[in-house]
Structure formats: C-alpha cells, structure tokens
Amino acid sequence: MTQTKQKIVIDPVTRIEGHLRVEIEVDENNTVTEAWASGQLFRGIETILKGRDPRDTGLIAQRICGVCTNSHYRASITAVENAYGIVPPRNAEIVRNLVSLALFVQDHIVHYYHLHSLDYVDVVAALSADCEQASKVAHQWHKQPYNCSQGDLEAVQEKLSSFVKAGRLGLFANGYWGHQQYKLSPEENLIHMNHYLEALRIQREVSKAIAIFAGKTPHPQNLVVGGVTSVMDMLNPQRLNDYLFIIKDTQEFLKRAYLPDMKMVVAAYNDDIKAGFGRGRGNFMTSGGFPLGDDEPLFESGVIWAHDFDKLDEFDVTHITEEAARSWYADEAPTSPFDETTEPFYTDLNTDGTLKTEGKYSWIKAPRYQGEPMEVGPAARMLIGYLKGGKYVKPYMQHFMDDTGMELIDFSSSVGRNAARAVEAEVVCDMIFGFVSELIENIKYYDEETWTKYDFESLPMNTKGCAVVEVPRGTLSHFVRIDEAKVQNYQAVVPTTWNASPKDAKGRRGPYEEAIVGLTLADPKQPLEVLRAVHSFDPCLACAVHVIDAKGKTLAEHRVHPIGGL
Amino acid sequence: MTEAENTPNIAVLGVGNILFRDEGLGIYATQFLKDNYDFSPPIDLIDGGTIGMNLIHYYQSYDHLLLLDTISVDEEGEPGSVYCLPSEVLQGMGNYRRTAHEVEVLQTLELGALAGDVADIQVIAMVPEDMDSVSISLTDTVKQTLPLLIQTTLEQLEKLGVEVKQKISPVSLEQILRRYDQQQAPFHNVS
Numbered sequence: 001m002t003q004t005k006q007k008i009v010i011d012p013v014t015r016i017e018g019h020l021r022v023e024i025e026v027d028e029n030n031t032v033t034e035a036w037a038s039g040q041l042f043r044g045i046e047t048i049l050k051g052r053d054p055r056d057t058g059l060i061a062q063r064i065c066g067v068c069t070n071s072h073y074r075a076s077i078t079a080v081e082n083a084y085g086i087v088p089p090r091n092a093e094i095v096r097n098l099v100s101l102a103l104f105v106q107d108h109i110v111h112y113y114h115l116h117s118l119d120y121v122d123v124v125a126a127l128s129a130d131c132e133q134a135s136k137v138a139h140q141w142h143k144q145p146y147n148c149s150q151g152d153l154e155a156v157q158e159k160l161s162s163f164v165k166a167g168r169l170g171l172f173a174n175g176y177w178g179h180q181q182y183k184l185s186p187e188e189n190l191i192h193m194n195h196y197l198e199a200l201r202i203q204r205e206v207s208k209a210i211a212i213f214a215g216k217t218p219h220p221q222n223l224v225v226g227g228v229t230s231v232m233d234m235l236n237p238q239r240l241n242d243y244l245f246i247i248k249d250t251q252e253f254l255k256r257a258y259l260p261d262m263k264m265v266v267a268a269y270n271d272d273i274k275a276g277f278g279r280g281r282g283n284f285m286t287s288g289g290f291p292l293g294d295d296e297p298l299f300e301s302g303v304i305w306a307h308d309f310d311k312l313d314e315f316d317v318t319h320i321t322e323e324a325a326r327s328w329y330a331d332e333a334p335t336s337p338f339d340e341t342t343e344p345f346y347t348d349l350n351t352d353g354t355l356k357t358e359g360k361y362s363w364i365k366a367p368r369y370q371g372e373p374m375e376v377g378p379a380a381r382m383l384i385g386y387l388k389g390g391k392y393v394k395p396y397m398q399h400f401m402d403d404t405g406m407e408l409i410d411f412s413s414s415v416g417r418n419a420a421r422a423v424e425a426e427v428v429c430d431m432i433f434g435f436v437s438e439l440i441e442n443i444k445y446y447d448e449e450t451w452t453k454y455d456f457e458s459l460p461m462n463t464k465g466c467a468v469v470e471v472p473r474g475t476l477s478h479f480v481r482i483d484e485a486k487v488q489n490y491q492a493v494v495p496t497t498w499n500a501s502p503k504d505a506k507g508r509r510g511p512y513e514e515a516i517v518g519l520t521l522a523d524p525k526q527p528l529e530v531l532r533a534v535h536s537f538d539p540c541l542a543c544a545v546h547v548i549d550a551k552g553k554t555l556a557e558h559r560v561h562p563i564g565g566l
Numbered sequence: 567m568t569e570a571e572n573t574p575n576i577a578v579l580g581v582g583n584i585l586f587r588d589e590g591l592g593i594y595a596t597q598f599l600k601d602n603y604d605f606s607p608p609i610d611l612i613d614g615g616t617i618g619m620n621l622i623h624y625y626q627s628y629d630h631l632l633l634l635d636t637i638s639v640d641e642e643g644e645p646g647s648v649y650c651l652p653s654e655v656l657q658g659m660g661n662y663r664r665t666a667h668e669v670e671v672l673q674t675l676e677l678g679a680l681a682g683d684v685a686d687i688q689v690i691a692m693v694p695e696d697m698d699s700v701s702i703s704l705t706d707t708v709k710q711t712l713p714l715l716i717q718t719t720l721e722q723l724e725k726l727g728v729e730v731k732q733k734i735s736p737v738s739l740e741q742i743l744r745r746y747d748q749q750q751a752p753f754h755n756v757s
Contacts, residue, residue, distance in 0.1 A: 044700030048585060056751050063585050066616025110619050114677065163680065171676045200622070200681040207620050218617040224753040451753070558655065560648040560718050562711075 004028040008524055009354060020500065020539060022530060023355050024516060030524050035509070035516040036355050037534070038362040039500050044342060049490040054080045054482050055225050055456070057490065061478065062219065064492065067107075067540055070099050070214060071471035072478075072492065077223045079478040083465025084225070089449040092227035094439045095234055097290055098243065099213050099222075100471070101432050105250055106206040107472035108378070108425040109258065111538045112418060113199040117192060119532045120265055120415075124177040126189035127161050129153070134187035141264050146257035147198055148191060156194040176526045183268045191264070195257040202253045209246040212239050227451030234450060235443060244436060251429050254422075259400075262422040266404045269415045273406065278414025278533035280514040282307030283372055284380035285498075287315050287468040287475050290431075292392070293438040298431050299381050299470050300388040303369065309408050312387055317468050320477065322365045322493060325505035332505070334368060337479040337491040338464055362502040366510065367493050375511040376474025376498045377537060379411045379420040396427040414515070414529075417536040461485050473538050474498060499537045512537060574629035576726055577610040577685075578719060581621070581635050581671065584746055587701050588645075588694030588708050592634035594742055595716055601737035603720070606729040621671065625678040628685040630726050632719055635671060637691035645695035646711035650718050653687035690719050702747040709739060 009023050020039040024032045045064060049057050061076035062069045074096055081088065088096075131153040138148035164172050184192070213230050214220035222230040233239045266273065288301025303313040321334035330345040347360045355361040366373070374380075385393025386408065400423045401407065411420045442448075464481040474495030481489040501510030509517065515533040522529070580596030582589040593613050600611040610628075614621065625631060637649055653675050671689075678684040692715050695705040704712070720730050 044585075047700045048702065053750070053754075055754060056749065059749050059751055060585070063583060063615065066583070066620075067618040069615070069617070114619070171673065171680075197680065200677060203619060204623050204626070204681075207623055218615050218620060219613060221752060224751055226753070229752055456754075558649050558651045559643070560650050560714060562714050 030521040032519045035513040037512040040363045046490040049487045075467045075478040078467035079480045083463045088227045092450045095228045102210045104428045104472045113196045116535045121192040122182040125186045126193045129186035129190035134190045137187045141260035205246045212243045273410045273415050278515045280511045283374045285374040286380045296391045300385045300390040302384040319370045322367045326502045327365045366501045366504045378424040379417045382420040414532040414536040573607045576630045577628045578632045579612045579614045581614040586697045587699045589697045604731045621674040622678045625684040631685040631687045633689045635691045636694045643693045646707045647693045648715045651689045
C-alpha cells in the first residue's frame with residue numbers, strides 16, 4: 001500500500017515560493033491521505049513593540065499587514081483600552097464599526113471575485129458564450145441582474161477576448177482552464193466574469209468609503225486609545241452622505257450580482273457540496289461582536305465541536321493557547337499568548353527541498369482552543385449566528401438555505417465557505433445602515449462625544465489586556481502585557497494562523513490540512529480541488545514578503561549602473 | 567493630487583513593509599524625496615505600505631506613476647542593484663494559479679490593466695539584502711546604494727518634465743529612519 005502512495009508538492013499556493021505551500025500524499029486512486037500546510041506568517045511583532053509607549057502600538061501594529069491594516073489597528077488599540085479599563089464612547093465605537101464593516105464587504109468581494117472565483121469560473125469557456133442566452137440565464141437568478149443586458153455581456157466578452165488572446169495577462173494565461181472539474185456553462189462563466197470586472201470598480205469605491213472615516217490613507221491615524229480622532233467627519237453630514245452613497249451602490253452589487261452568482265455556483269457544484277468536498281473537522285469558533293443600537297449583536301459568539309449542531313459552547317478567550325511542536329520555534333509547549341516567546345528554531349527542509357513532514361515544517365504556530373484546532377471565518381460566524389437564533393444573521397441564512405437547498409452541514413465545505421461569505425457580505429452591508437442611523441440620532445441629540453478622557457500618568461503601571469475581534473477572515477486577537485508603562489510583551493493571533501495551523505504535538509491537523517485530506521483529485525498534476533479547499537478559507541499571508549518577484553525574466557538591460565562616484 | 571488641469575498628474579509611490587528591514591526601502595526613498603526636494607509642477611509622494619488591491623486606486627488616479635519597491639531577480643543582481651523597468655516588462659507574470667491570495671504588485675498591475683484607465687507606470691526597484699529581520703531600519707548595503715535609486719527616480723521625473731529643486735535644509739536618511747521608528751500616536755498630550 002505504502003509504495004503506491006505518491007507525494008505531491010504544491011508550491012507556491014500563493015505567489016511567493018515558500019509563502020504558503022501544501023504537500024499532500026495521495027493513494028492509487030488519487031485520494032489525499034495526508035496533508036501538510038506550511039507557511040510564513042508575520043512573526044516578531046513583539047520584538048518591535050517591546051519597550052514602546054502602549055498608546056503607540058496601533059500605529060506599528062497596523063503595518064503587520066497592508067490588506068488588514070484597519071483590523072490590526074483597531075485590535076491593537078482595543079487591547080490597550082482593555083488593559084487600562086478605558087471604554088470608548090458609543091459614537092467612537094460606531095465610527096470604528098463603519099470602517100470595520102465596510103472592510104468586511106470590500107474584503108469578501110475581492111476575495112471571492114478576484115482571488116478565488118477563477119477556481120470555479122473558466123475564463124476561456126466564457127469566450128464561447130452566447131450573449132443573448134447569457135442575458136436570459138442571468139435573469140433566471142435575479143429579476144434585475146447587475147449589468148447583464150445582451151449588450152453589456154457582448155462588451156465584456158470582447159474585452160476579455162482581447163486580453164486572453166493577447167496573452168498579456170498571466171492572470172488569464174496560466175489557469176487550469178478546461179479542467180474537467182469546471183462545471184459552469186459558458187454563459188454562466190461569462191456572467192461571472194462580467195461581475196469580476198464590475199467588482200474591480202466596486203471595491204475601489206468601498207475603499208473610498210473607508211477613507212472617509214479612516215482618514216489619511218493608506219495609513220490611518222483615526223483611532224486613538226479612548227476613541228477616534230475623525231470627529232469632523234462624523235459631524236459633517238456631507239461626508240456621511242458620501243459614505244452612504246457608496247454603501248448603497250455596493251448593496252445593489254451584492255444583491256444583484258454577488259448573491260445570485262453564488263447561488264449559481266452552489267447549484268452547479270451541488271454534488272461537490274453534498275459530497276462534502278473540503279469539509280474539515282467541524283470545530284468552529286467565533287467571538288461575536290458589533291452590537292447594534294438595540295444591544296443585539298450582529299455576530300453571536302460561540303463554539304461548535306465536530307459538527308454537533310445541537311450543542312453550542314460559550315466562547316472564552318482564556319482557552320486560547322499557541323504551541324509549536326511542529327513549527328520552527330524553540331518554545332514548543334502550549335502557552336497563553338500573554339506569555340509567549342517567539343524564538344526561531346529552524347530545522348530546514350529535506351535536501352530535495354520538500355518539507356520534513358515528520359518534524360517541524362512551518363513558520364506558523366498552532367493556535368488551539370481548549371487544546372483543539374478551530375476553524376474561524378464567515379462559515380463559523382454564519383453557522384453560530386444561525387444556531388443561536390441571532391436576530392440579524394439567522395433570517396439571511398434561512399433565506400439563502402431556502403433558496404438553494406443548502407443545509408447547515410453543507411457550509412462546512414469548499415463551496416460552502418464561499419456561500420457563508422456571500423451571505424455575510426449581504427447581512428453586514430445591510431446592517432451598516434443601522435449603525436449610521438444610530439449615529440445620526442446621537443448627533444441630533446447633541447451627543448458628540450468621541451473620546452474618553454484619561455490621565456495617562458494615573459493609569460496602572462503594570463497591567464495586561466487583550467482584544468478579541470471578528471475581522472473578515474475570522475477571529476483576530478491581540479494580547480499586550482504592560483510593565484512600567486511600557487509594552488513588555490505583545491502577541492497577535494491572526495485568523496490565518498488558526499486556519500493554516502500545522503499539526504500539534506498530538507498530531508492533530510490544522511483546518512486547511514483537514515479540509516484537504518479525503519479529496520480525490522481528477523488530475524494530480526492539476527490539483528484544482530486542493531486549491532479550492534485552501535482558497536475557500538481566504539488565506540492572508542500578505543504580511544510576509546512584498547518583493548517584486550521577477551525571477552525567470554532577463555532584466556539586465558534595465559539595470560541602472562552608477563555613473564561616476566555615486 | 568495636483569491642481570493644475572493641463573499638467574499631468576504625477577506621483578511617486580513607495581511600497582513595502584517597513585517592519586522587515588530592507589523591505590521598506592521604497593517607502594524611505596519616497597520620504598527622502600519628499601523631505602529634500604521641491605517639485606514643479608507639484609507631485610504626490612505616497613507611503614503605499616502593503617496596501618494590496620488598493621494600489622489599483624493609485625494606478626487609476628494618475629497619469630504617471632513611479633513605483634519604488636524591492637525586487638528579486640535571477641541573474642547578476644546582487645543586493646543593492648537598481649532596476650528601472652516600464653511596467654509592461656513585468657506584465658504576464660501575474661500568474662493566477664500561483665497567486666491567489668496575497669495580492670502583490672504584479673497582480674495589481676494586471677488587474678489595473680483590466681480595470682482600465684491606468685497611469686503609465688515605471689517600476690524603480692532595488693534588490694534587498696535582508697528582509698528577514700524584524701526591524702525598522704536598513705542594511706548598510708542598501709543605505710549605500712539608495713542614492714542611486716533616488717537619483718534614478720529624479721531623472722525619471724525630469725524626463726516627465728518635472729523641475730526638481732533641492733530644499734534649503736536637507737533631511738538625512740538616518741533622520742527619516744529614526745522618525746519612522748519612533749512615531750507617536752496623536753492625543754498623547756491631551757488629558
């Protein structure tokens with residue numbers, strides 16, 4: 001049996017070699033029997049924050065990741081507020097939410113269309129679509145589909161055709177086009193690609209909306225310990241209007257493009273969903289949050305174990321530990337993030353460049369909740385929101401399930417995670433209006449408070465605090481320990497660490513690994529099924545390296561040589 | 567953005583993560599230009615950080631964009647080497663299958679081309695020495711060759727018709743690095 005097993009290295013899953021790689025072992029039927037996910041994730045935040053004034057951590061922490069700037073910024077500020085027992089005024093919280101929630105919407109749109117949809121949508125097939133027919137198909141999924149007249153679709157097809165045929169875009173030149181696992185019709189592919197292009201415009205608009213309250217982009221300074229600085233924006237009706245205008249436009253896109261497209265994908269890939277492709281262990285966790293004016297949270301909190309939907313545990317941050325038995329660090333034992341160290345202990349790769357799968361194999365630590373690996377993200381939030389009867393989430397989930405025939409277990413799959421993400425984008429976008437109304441009401445009654453005053457000198461010299469917040473990719477937590485009014489230790493446990501976790505001392509797989517094991521590959525040379533599973537988690541390893549990788553290209557003629565003595 | 571209507575909009579955009587030593591070189595170079603030169607017509611000098619998809623927003627906001635970044639190359643490029651490339655040279659490298667999740671400069675160049683109406687982009691990049699250390703600083707190698715990258719950027723700006731004048735009181739690279747390392751949040755002194 002063992003000699004028929006074959007090892008396959010999928011590297012890079014993301015662009016940069018070693019950034020995120022997956023190694024799998026398949027049997028003679030090309031079914032994955034074991035998987036190892038290895039990644040480089042930001043490490044060393046404590047090195048750089050140690051000794052700093054706790055009021056400044058947010059400015060540095062926001063640099064951890066450019067894609068998640070606002071998420072880290074807010075988490076860092078919130079952790080310090082928690083340490084000092086400072087509670088920002090409600091208006092400050094609302095302004096923070098207007099940024100955070102717009103980010104959810106933007107992130108979900110970009111993730112689905114630009115970073116993931118081409119795992120399900122065949123660009124080349126879209127070129128042979130009949131545009132008249134495609135327009136009819138679009139009207140089957142929504143009575144007013146977004147930008148889907150025959151003329152619109154013809155224009156899109158022509159544009160795509162020119163790009164694909166020119167071969168100028170690596171984006172479209174190097175996919176697994178024609179792979180037998182692509183299941184949409186040419187017309188459905190074209191509708192998707194149409195919205196892919198529209199989504200480029202929409203995401204840009206949302207980033208403008210975010211900038212209204214986040215102020216200076218791309219490095220915001222709107223948050224401070226105790227509240228927000230963007231007071232003038234909050235009190236300026238024109239700015240609020242601009243924000244709302246963009247959110248309304250985006251809402252249209254979600255309801256008339258994203259949701260119908262997702263329902264189309266769910267229908268086309270229904271067999272994959274029902275077969276449980278990409279299903280994990282079934283441990284889900286969310287910390288909840290974003291209470292609206294009626295004190296009902298947008299997201300409920302809770303923990304699901306092994307797909308047991310009849311029993312929900314309460315979420316408790318003190319159950320979080322990180323360990324490194326299989327990660328390249330010296331400190332291996334499960335430790336509370338308040339006390340963690342990050343001392344690298346690199347044991348290298350095998351001589352042939354493959355992972356040492358029996359030992360340490362990743363730069364990502366293994367976060368655990370009560371010792372167990374957990375999946376975080378939209379699927380966790382939507383499932384737990386549904387099960388707890390969340391006032392805001394449940395009706396949206398119910399509606400989507402009624403429309404598609406999906407059951408709860410189906411959201412625990414590659415396509416299912418995407419469905420949960422789409423439902424979440426819709427509910428979050430709709431709820432933004434609730435927060436805006438509340439803010440307008442408050443201002444109307446002269447509640448213009450946006451900062452809780454405090455005297456730094458009289459705050460405790462030694463303390464600790466943490467922030468556990470829901471961000472687009474899942475649960476994000478920052479932990480800060482303060483000694484003599486300076487940062488003594490700092491740790492961030494990010495959503496991708498939970499999902500991309502390697503195995504632990506007991507050999508339990510992380511969520512990516514668990515989702516991959518059991519998949520059967522149609523063609524081991526084109527492991528599309530594995531990419532679908534990994535990408536469904538919306539991995540963000542943007543925090544690692546940003547060099548332009550021009551390897552494989554001769555650039556000598558473009559090199560600049562110093563002249564004279566420079 | 568520049569105010570004059572009939573002059574082209576020009577920006578210098580530094581990208582990279584300042585927490586990883588040489589990875590921040592494009593950002594420091596941009597800040598150096600901002601602190602040491604006056605430009606006529608005025609141009610925008612932007613600390614782009616690692617903003618991923620939002621880069622496209624900048625591509626679409628200008629006529630000409632100089633992108634300062636780090637680069638890794640095959641051949642002779644030892645740390646400190648400087649390259650000046652029109653973005654077309656890099657096109658075709660934003661491989662979808664291999665990208666997927668972190669959006670990098672190469673992908674945004676391609677997505678920008680799809681979105682349409684983008685600036686004429688010139689990439690001016692240097693091979694870094696150390697991007698593993700977590701530190702807001704630069705290696706000596708990069709410090710020594712950064713003037714070449716800055717000079718190249720100034721020459722490109724002049725080619726675009728921008729007049730460059732040195733400011734009266736210069737700010738050194740060391741001062742800039744220190745400022746980035748010791749940034750403070752607002753509201754420190756209010757209580």
